[in-house]
Amino acid sequence: MTDPLPSWNDVPAKQAIVSFVKQTTTKGNPKFVEPEERIATFDQDGTLWVEQPTYSQVMFTFDQLGVMAAKDPKLKDVEPFKTVLSGDNAAIGKLGVPELLKVVALTHSGTTVEVFQKTAHDWITTAQHPRFKRLYTDLVYQPMLEVMQYIRANGYKTFIVTGGGQDFVRTYSERVYGVSRDHVVGSAGGISFSYDETGKAILIKDPTLLWIDDKTAKPVDIHLMIGRRPVMAFGNADGDQAMLEYTQAGEGARFMLLVHHDDATREYAYGPESKLSPFSDALRIRANKSGWVVISMKNDWKRIFAFD
Amino acid sequence: MTDPLPSWNDVPAKQAIVSFVKQTTTKGNPKFVEPEERIATFDQDGTLWVEQPTYSQVMFTFDQLGVMAAKDPKLKDVEPFKTVLSGDNAAIGKLGVPELLKVVALTHSGTTVEVFQKTAHDWITTAQHPRFKRLYTDLVYQPMLEVMQYIRANGYKTFIVTGGGQDFVRTYSERVYGVSRDHVVGSAGGISFSYDETGKAILIKDPTLLWIDDKTAKPVDIHLMIGRRPVMAFGNADGDQAMLEYTQAGEGARFMLLVHHDDATREYAYGPESKLSPFSDALRIRANKSGWVVISMKNDWKRIFAFD
Numbered sequence: 001m002t003d004p005l006p007s008w009n010d011v012p013a014k015q016a017i018v019s020f021v022k023q024t025t026t027k028g029n030p031k032f033v034e035p036e037e038r039i040a041t042f043d044q045d046g047t048l049w050v051e052q053p054t055y056s057q058v059m060f061t062f063d064q065l066g067v068m069a070a071k072d073p074k075l076k077d078v079e080p081f082k083t084v085l086s087g088d089n090a091a092i093g094k095l096g097v098p099e100l101l102k103v104v105a106l107t108h109s110g111t112t113v114e115v116f117q118k119t120a121h122d123w124i125t126t127a128q129h130p131r132f133k134r135l136y137t138d139l140v141y142q143p144m145l146e147v148m149q150y151i152r153a154n155g156y157k158t159f160i161v162t163g164g165g166q167d168f169v170r171t172y173s174e175r176v177y178g179v180s181r182d183h184v185v186g187s188a189g190g191i192s193f194s195y196d197e198t199g200k201a202i203l204i205k206d207p208t209l210l211w212i213d214d215k216t217a218k219p220v221d222i223h224l225m226i227g228r229r230p231v232m233a234f235g236n237a238d239g240d241q242a243m244l245e246y247t248q249a250g251e252g253a254r255f256m257l258l259v260h261h262d263d264a265t266r267e268y269a270y271g272p273e274s275k276l277s278p279f280s281d282a283l284r285i286r287a288n289k290s291g292w293v294v295i296s297m298k299n300d301w302k303r304i305f306a307f308d
Numbered sequence: 309m310t311d312p313l314p315s316w317n318d319v320p321a322k323q324a325i326v327s328f329v330k331q332t333t334t335k336g337n338p339k340f341v342e343p344e345e346r347i348a349t350f351d352q353d354g355t356l357w358v359e360q361p362t363y364s365q366v367m368f369t370f371d372q373l374g375v376m377a378a379k380d381p382k383l384k385d386v387e388p389f390k391t392v393l394s395g396d397n398a399a400i401g402k403l404g405v406p407e408l409l410k411v412v413a414l415t416h417s418g419t420t421v422e423v424f425q426k427t428a429h430d431w432i433t434t435a436q437h438p439r440f441k442r443l444y445t446d447l448v449y450q451p452m453l454e455v456m457q458y459i460r461a462n463g464y465k466t467f468i469v470t471g472g473g474q475d476f477v478r479t480y481s482e483r484v485y486g487v488s489r490d491h492v493v494g495s496a497g498g499i500s501f502s503y504d505e506t507g508k509a510i511l512i513k514d515p516t517l518l519w520i521d522d523k524t525a526k527p528v529d530i531h532l533m534i535g536r537r538p539v540m541a542f543g544n545a546d547g548d549q550a551m552l553e554y555t556q557a558g559e560g561a562r563f564m565l566l567v568h569h570d571d572a573t574r575e576y577a578y579g580p581e582s583k584l585s586p587f588s589d590a591l592r593i594r595a596n597k598s599g600w601v602v603i604s605m606k607n608d609w610k611r612i613f614a615f616d
Binding site for chain 2: 157166167170174180184188191192201202210216217223225227228242246
C-alpha cells in the first residue's frame, strides 16, 4: 500500500482524512457518498498557500499600480494610490477595505479578460515572496496538494473557494493545483460584452465589484457556481466558518478541517493566540464544539513545501 | 467503426461535427486543441429540448402559482397572478417580461434551496407536455444527446448555458444530459445564508434577480462560471448569437451550430420564415456570413426523440 499522504506525520488528522475517504467511497458503507455528490471545497490563502505577510494578490495589485503610475504619473497625486505608491507600510496598513478596493478596481479593469490573464500570468511566474525569495506558487502546502490529489483519485471534485479574485487564481489553478478554471470560485468583478475595432466579440473587465467571496458569501457562491453542498471543506480563518457550517449541516457524512498556523520557523505562527489573527478564538471554540479537525502545521506536517 | 451519431442523416452538418472533433483531438493536427481548452456550451430550450408551445419552466412556474393560490386564495385578486390563474391564454400572452418575472420571483423564492429542488424534481418527473403527452425530459433531442456524449468521449466538457433558471435545470441535468450541476450556467436569483431553528446553516432562495442568462449575458456568465472561451457552441435563437460570436472570436479552431426548427410534423416549425420566431432573419444572415452550421431538423435528423 502506497501512502497517499507522505508529507503528513502519522497523526489523528491524517487518519481521519484517510478513514473518511475510504468510508465515503466504499459501496455498502453507511457513510457511502454517491460519486456526483463528492464535492470538496478549499479556501486558498492560508489553506493551500502562504498568506503572510499579505495575500499575494495584494502584492500583485500594488505592483500593477506601480506599472500604471510609471505610465501615468498623475496617479501619484491621487489617494489612495498616493499612499500605496509611497511604499510607507505603516500608512498602507491603515488603508481601509474601500480604499484597497479602489486600487483593485483600477488595476483589475479596462482590458480584455485575455490581456488581464497574461498580466497576471507574467507576474505570478516571476514575482518573488519577500521572505522565501521564491515564486508564490512554490509556497503551496505540499500536504494539502496531496489531499487534493488523493481525494480526486477517489472521485471527489476539488474546488477552490477563495476571497481572491477568480480571474487571478484561474491563471495558475490548473498548473499549480490541478484545479480547472471552472472549479475556481472567487471574488469577481463586472464584465462587459463588446466588439473590438475589427468586429470581434470581446469581454472587458469593469471596475465594478460583483461579489467578495468571503464569510457567508462562500456558501452562497458555492450554490451559485457549483449547485451542491460540499461533503468536505477546508479552511483556515473566520472567513471560512460559514462554508464549514454549511458543509456540516448537510445530511450524511461530512468532513471539516481548519489549518492552524503555529510554525514560525518553517512558515508563520498566527493562530487564535495572536492578536490580529484571521483565526479567532471564537472560531476555535466553534471548531471544538462542532468536532472539526484542526491541524497543527508544526506537529502534523512532515514538510510544508515541496522544496523542504 | 461504430457511428457516434446514429440519429443523424449522413449530411454535411454531421460530417462537420465528426471532422472537427477528429481534428481538434489529434495531436499534431494544426487544429489540435489542448484538453483543458475543450469547452463546449449548449443552449437548452430549442437546442437540447422542445421549447414550444412555451418554455417548460414557464409551465412549472404557472403550475406552482396554482399550488400556491390553492393555499393562499388572495393571490387570485392580485395582478399579474390573477391573469395567470385565469388560464386565459390570450391575456397571459400579453403579459410583459416584468409581470412574468413577478410570477417567477414568487414561485422561486421563500424556501431553502433543497425544498425548491424537491419541488422542481417532483414536477419535472410527473408533468406532461400538452401535445406529446410525455414528460418534458422525454422531449430531449436524441441527435444532440449523441453530440454531447460523442464530444465528452473526446475530452470535451459539455456545459449548458441557458436562459432557464440554473436551480431548475440542475435538478435533472445529470440524469437527462449527463451534465453535472456545476456545468449548468443559467439565470439566477439571489440566495441568503441563514440558520434554521436548530442552528443548522441553510440557504434561502430570495425573490431578487441576479441575472438573466440570455444574449450578451451568455458570454459574460460563461466567463464568470467557466473562465474559458468555448471552442464549440450550440444554439437556436437570437439569444445565442453573442455566445456564438464570442466562441468564434477566439484563436484557433472553433465550431458554431444553430438548430433550425423546420419540422412541424415531428416537432415544430418556427424558423426565420415565421413571424414571431426567436431565430430572426438577421441571425440567419449573420450565420451565413460567419460560416456557422445551420442544421435542418427535418432533413438532418433521422429521428428527433429517443422514442421515435
